Amino acid sequence: MIVTLVLAAEVAFWVVLGLGLATRYLLRWRTVSTVLLVGLPVIDLVLFLLTLFDLRGGATASWTHALAASYLGFSVGYGPSVVRWADARFLHRFGGGPKPPPAPKYGAARSRHEWQVCRRTLVSAAITVTLITALKVCTDAPGTEVFTQWYWKLGLAALINTAVAASFTIWPKEPPAGAIVEDGRVVGWKIPESRP
Numbered sequence: 001m002i003v004t005l006v007l008a009a010e011v012a013f014w015v016v017l018g019l020g021l022a023t024r025y026l027l028r029w030r031t032v033s034t035v036l037l038v039g040l041p042v043i044d045l046v047l048f049l050l051t052l053f054d055l056r057g058g059a060t061a062s063w064t065h066a067l068a069a070s071y072l073g074f075s076v077g078y079g080p081s082v083v084r085w086a087d088a089r090f091l092h093r094f095g096g097g098p099k100p101p102p103a104p105k106y107g108a109a110r111s112r113h114e115w116q117v118c119r120r121t122l123v124s125a126a127i128t129v130t131l132i133t134a135l136k137v138c139t140d141a142p143g144t145e146v147f148t149q150w151y152w153k154l155g156l157a158a159l160i161n162t163a164v165a166a167s168f169t170i171w172p173k174e175p176p177a178g179a180i181v182e183d184g185r186v187v188g189w190k191i192p193e194s195r196p
Helices: 002-025 030-038 039-057 064-079 079-095 107-137 142-171
Strands: 179-182 185-189
Touching: 002 030, 002 039, 002 064, 002 079, 002 142, 030 107, 039 064, 039 079, 064 079, 064 107, 064 142, 107 142
Parallel strands: none
Antiparallel strands: 179 185
């Protein structure tokens, strides 16, 4: 049953996100759009509560219960940035907005970008660990030892993200020779000076 709920929550997240953006840019219903987009974490909260009730009802804990908890962690940690990413692309495609710039690739701008990703990962991992621990503590469900591997996976993800961000801070990526860079993005190329 929990697998079906996880799949339903995944589909619902993207459907509500699409509806939120469509009502904003195609129908110009800004209030309805805002309600839909703000309601995105509610989908994952409902999934987590149903997971809790499933375990309290006698279900054996499995990796899918931990996955349901990670959805809420992801929604809080990454949700706003996912909405901004989709919003910028929807605005460009259907609202006449500018083409969204790519993520910065060079210098301090790239380092800042990687630390932002790292922060999102740390928030997501911390919330997920807290929720999985709550599933263990608040239920008498058998098999909760399966959650231990999620602690390791989340810790590894946090460690890798921190190492990547630190590496771009210590060894910033340099742009190609002759590139004109603004905010970590190549915006043009210098023309070589002609020799007399």
